[in-house]
Amino acid sequence: MSNKVRLMQGNEACVEGAIAAGMKFYAGYPITPSTEIAEISAERLPRIGGKFIQMEDEIAGIAAAIGASLTGAKTMTATSGPGFSLKQENIGYACIAEIPVVVVNVQRGGPSTGQPTSPAQGDMMQAKWGTHGDHPVIALCPSSVRETFDLTIRAFNLAEKYRMPVLLMMDEVIGHMREKIEIPNASEIEIVDRKRPSCPAEDYLPFKPEANLVPLMADFGAGYRYHVTGLVHDETGFPSNSTDIADKLIRRLVDKVELNKEDIITWEEENTEDADIIIFAYGCVARAAKTAIKILREKGIKVGLFRPITVWPFPEERLIELSKSVKTIIAPEMNLGQMVLEVERLCNKHTKIERLNKVNGEIIYPEEIVAKIEEVL
Amino acid sequence: MEKHEVRLSGSGGQGLLLAGIILAEAAILDGKNAVQTQSYGPEARGGASKSEVLISEDVIDFPKVRVCDVLLSLTQKSYEQYNHGLKEDGILILDSSVTVDASVKNRIFSMPIIETAAKVLGKPMVTNIVALGAIVEVTKLVSDASLEAAVLSRVPKGTEELNKRALSLGYEIARQSMNK
Numbered sequence: 001m002s003n004k005v006r007l008m009q010g011n012e013a014c015v016e017g018a019i020a021a022g023m024k025f026y027a028g029y030p031i032t033p034s035t036e037i038a039e040i041s042a043e044r045l046p047r048i049g050g051k052f053i054q055m056e057d058e059i060a061g062i063a064a065a066i067g068a069s070l071t072g073a074k075t076m077t078a079t080s081g082p083g084f085s086l087k088q089e090n091i092g093y094a095c096i097a098e099i100p101v102v103v104v105n106v107q108r109g110g111p112s113t114g115q116p117t118s119p120a121q122g123d124m125m126q127a128k129w130g131t132h133g134d135h136p137v138i139a140l141c142p143s144s145v146r147e148t149f150d151l152t153i154r155a156f157n158l159a160e161k162y163r164m165p166v167l168l169m170m171d172e173v174i175g176h177m178r179e180k181i182e183i184p185n186a187s188e189i190e191i192v193d194r195k196r197p198s199c200p201a202e203d204y205l206p207f208k209p210e211a212n213l214v215p216l217m218a219d220f221g222a223g224y225r226y227h228v229t230g231l232v233h234d235e236t237g238f239p240s241n242s243t244d245i246a247d248k249l250i251r252r253l254v255d256k257v258e259l260n261k262e263d264i265i266t267w268e269e270e271n272t273e274d275a276d277i278i279i280f281a282y283g284c285v286a287r288a289a290k291t292a293i294k295i296l297r298e299k300g301i302k303v304g305l306f307r308p309i310t311v312w313p314f315p316e317e318r319l320i321e322l323s324k325s326v327k328t329i330i331a332p333e334m335n336l337g338q339m340v341l342e343v344e345r346l347c348n349k350h351t352k353i354e355r356l357n358k359v360n361g362e363i364i365y366p367e368e369i370v371a372k373i374e375e376v377l
Numbered sequence: 378m379e380k381h382e383v384r385l386s387g388s389g390g391q392g393l394l395l396a397g398i399i400l401a402e403a404a405i406l407d408g409k410n411a412v413q414t415q416s417y418g419p420e421a422r423g424g425a426s427k428s429e430v431l432i433s434e435d436v437i438d439f440p441k442v443r444v445c446d447v448l449l450s451l452t453q454k455s456y457e458q459y460n461h462g463l464k465e466d467g468i469l470i471l472d473s474s475v476t477v478d479a480s481v482k483n484r485i486f487s488m489p490i491i492e493t494a495a496k497v498l499g500k501p502m503v504t505n506i507v508a509l510g511a512i513v514e515v516t517k518l519v520s521d522a523s524l525e526a527a528v529l530s531r532v533p534k535g536t537e538e539l540n541k542r543a544l545s546l547g548y549e550i551a552r553q554s555m556n557k
Contacts, residue, residue: 007402007411117417177440178398178413180405290438366439 008181010174011036011078013145014104015044017152018076020189023102024050025075027064029057029083032116033172034106037078058083062090065101069094070228072196072219074156078104082113084123084130091165092131093230095253098207098215100159100194102152104168106175107283109361118361119172121283121334125341127167128312134250136257138264139167139312143286145179151309157192158264162256163214169311171334173284173363197224207249208235213256257313267315268307269322271297275304277373278322280331280343282308284363289332291366296373303373314342323347328376332356332364352376380433381518382442385508386459387451390422392505397428399509399527404432406523412440425455432518447516449508450475451490470512470551486515488550494543503543506532510547515555521548 008016014037018026026041042052051068055061058079065075079087084105094101109115110122123130127139138158142148148170155166197204197216206226207215215235218224227237232249234240257264268286271293272278281289286307296303306322306329308315323329329351331340336357344353356372358364383400385393394415401411410433417426429442445463450456451472463469469483472490488511494504506528513524525544532540 005405007398007405007413173414173440176415178401179437179440180410180412284440287438287440291443294438363441365441365443367443 005180005182007178008145009036009176009178010142010145010148010170011106011176012040013149013181014078014152014168014170014175015040016183017149018102018156019044019048020149020186021153021156022074022191022193023076023156024048024073025065025068026050026077027053027055027068027075028061028077028079029055031058031080031083033108033119033175034078034080034104034170036175037104037106041076058086059090062087062094062101062103066090066094066097066099069099069101070220072222074100074160076102076104076156078106080106080108080116081110081120081123084126088126088130091167092133092135094165095131095135096230096232096249097228098163098217098253099165099228100156100163101165102155102159102168103165104152104170106170106172108172109359115361117172119284119334119363120359120361121171121285121338122359124169124311124335124338127169134254136162136164136254137167137312138162138164138257138310139169141169141282141309141311142174143283143307144174145177146181147309148174149181149183153189153191157190160192160194161214162260163194163217164253164256167312169283171283201225205235206237207233209252213252213259261313264310265313265315266309267318268305268309270305270307271302272304272306272322274302275326276302277328277330277377278304278306278326279369280306280319280329280340281333282311282339285332285334288364288366288369292369292373295366295370301373301377308339311339316342316346319343320346320350323350326351328352328354330354330356330369330373330376332358332369332372334358334364380431380435380437381446381516382444383430383432383447383449383512383518384427384442384445384459385430385449386425386427386455387449388422388455389417389424389426391426391451392502393426393428393449393451393508395531396505396509397430399524399531400430400512400519401432402530403519403523403527404430406526407519409434410437412437414440425452425458427455427459447512447518449512451504451508468516470508470515486511486551486554488554490547490550493546493550497546498539498543500539500543503540506540506543507547507550510544511551511554514548514551
């Protein structure tokens with residue numbers, strides 16, 4: 001076996017992707033089914049001049065990752081449902097203070113401690129609405145080990161480019177499964193670094209946006225002294241009570257994502273060209289959908305797949321377009337109906353939408369999707 | 378080549394997760410595709426645990442066993458819990474301690490896997506490697522050379538000879554079982 005081709009676990013691919021992207025700092029609190037991300041980071045980071053810290057809890061984990069990011073390091077924290085709940089306040093802090101950080105959630109059954117070793121997709125709406133206040137969200141959702149590697153790199157790139165937290169929404173199946181993966185050469189990987197100021201320190205306005213709405217970010221300790229706060233602030237970084245400044249800031253934070261959707265949104269389609277029915281699926285369920293499509297196509301039923309890779313912002317335009325030419329969209333999810341709310345909101349004028357939900361801690365099987373489609377045909 | 382779906386079941390702590398990883402790595406060494414998944418309870422030891430391996434020449438979409446071609450059960454409890462989905466002509470490889478209802482029509486290979494590791498080799502920790510040898514001898518899912526290479530790349534330094542012996546004893550008890 002060459003070094004490049006090997007059997008790799010999803011959680012391991014996440015760490016390898018992070019390191020390929022330039023991660024130099026990881027802080028977190030281990031929790032099943034994300035624990036290997038912490039374990040492997042602890043082993044790998046010190047060997048490449050990075051730092052790993054196990055903090056006292058999940059809140060401290062993201063807080064440390066945010067602090068380290070301010071010094072210029074690319075940072076990550078990983079968790080599962082209970083920890084994702086705890087991290088929400090600091091996700092909002094990273095949004096308003098515009099600090100790049102990658103937050104991984106390997107989803108398991110909830111609520112609360114729920115089903116620690118079982119897969120789920122129950123945190124998809126929490127990714128969008130978990131922290132309070134209007135804020136930008138970028139959330140990516142891998143459905144293979146190789147894609148976990150690629151999307152972790154992309155999460156770092158987007159965090160750096162837009163100065164914000166980026167969420168990688170894995171699930172227990174993808175996190176724990178091992179499959180054959182070929183790691184690309186470093187020269188084939190696109191790496192994005194945050195833009196830093198070059199002006200004299202006295203001229204630096206830490207929250208004055210560039211044309212792309214993103215301010216230049218100085219490393220703490222590099223001589224640019226500035227204030228960072230979770231309060232609404234002006235371009236100097238100091239708190240402000242101005243309604244005008246508040247309005248402009250919140251709109252700009254959200255617009256960083258809204259106005260750059262084309263750069264951010266990605267999805268996969270399979271067999272949609274002639275499809276009468278589309279399966280809307282993401283994460284591990286998309287793999288069940290692909291097998292279901294093979295079974296149904298053999299029976300002459302024209303089924304295709306639409307898989308959002310960027311789940312937030314949601315790939316609205318393309319899904320609306322597809323919904324106009326199909327009879328039904330089936331949305332299998334390992335929750336009681338979350339992303340389907342977007343599908344319904346966008347597409348119910350154009351087509352029929354059917355839900356298929358499972359929350360018993362088991363992956364949705366291809367046969368269950370086949371049965372549902374045969375039932376609604 | 379068609380897809381082969383293998384389920385390894387036993388008690389937590391018997392090393393079946395590692396056995397699944399080794400089997401998948403051996404398949405990749407053979408130039409095939411492989412996916413390995415697991416399912417286990419919150420216990421560190423005991424309980425019923427399973428590790429599943431899918432081997433195919435093609436892309437593997439759904440990563441879990443749907444129709445089981447080969448089931449290994451090292452304990453009665455894991456057999457009861459995980460024998461669902463076994464194909465009619467599926468292969469059942471059992472530790473001698475596991476009993477099966479007379480109505481079961483599968484090809485059954487019963488052999489002293491746990492006892493061979495514990496009594497013959499004196500190391501219960503190589504139960505999983507004995508089991509791998511037995512599975513591969515019966516099913517020929519991967520080549521012996523790839524299996525040995527995969528085992529040796531995963532076991533702790535200094536235990537290579539022990540693990541090679543465990544493999545060959547696995548082959549041997551499987552052959553005895555096949556000749557019965």
